[in-house]
Amino acid sequence: MEDYEVSRVEQTEDPLIHFALFADSDPTTFDEAVQNKNWRVAMDAEIKAIEKNGSWELTDPPKGQKTIGVKWVYKTKMNKNGEIEKYKARLVAKGYKQEFGVDYKEVFAPVARLDTIRLAIALAAQNSWFIYQLDVKSAFLHGDLQE
Template identity: 65%
Template sequence: MDAEMKSIEKNSTWYLTELPAGAKKIGVKWVFKTKFNENGEVEKYKAHLVAKGYAQEYEIDYEEVYPPVSRMDTVQMLLALAEQRGWTVYQLDVKSSFLH
């Protein structure tokens, strides 16, 4: 949790402010996950602070959505294209990412 909070502060992801009149606040929650290695042993514990976006209503609390995910068929297509063209593919584990 400390690493997640340090990352949030370092990236200036958010700041405290007064809630505008008529606006409703959105809560947050901690999501915990245990990562295991190939031997089934605990490799690390991860914690993410996430917004409870399910409490929002489209066109009332927000108007646009940009999900930070990719579809599996897109990933497969890119891997097939890389193989076809002889490109080198690298894997990267992003510790924290934010949409701006």
């Protein structure tokens, strides 16, 4: 707390009392989250989605290659009234531990340009087509990798 300037607070007070602001924050570790039923349900749903999609299979790494770990990321989603809508848990790869040229040789992130989306919507409107929107959970896990 000494790194931050806090107005109208006596600096001689115990700085830990100000951490009450973070009492209802999302968990930062698996050990924290697993103690709460809501987070366990969210993690189970994520694992079931990964298994259902056949996103990966357990295997030994190729000789001379290191593994990349994973971690859980937790986020409480609120509705417009400020009430909890759902607990979202995602299993993400620790890509920040990779080295370019060693662990990977190219970077590719598919992105739709706004102009392309406008064109698709205009064509759909002009031709009376239906438009469906969907969210592909864990789409990043479906890439074919040689590494």
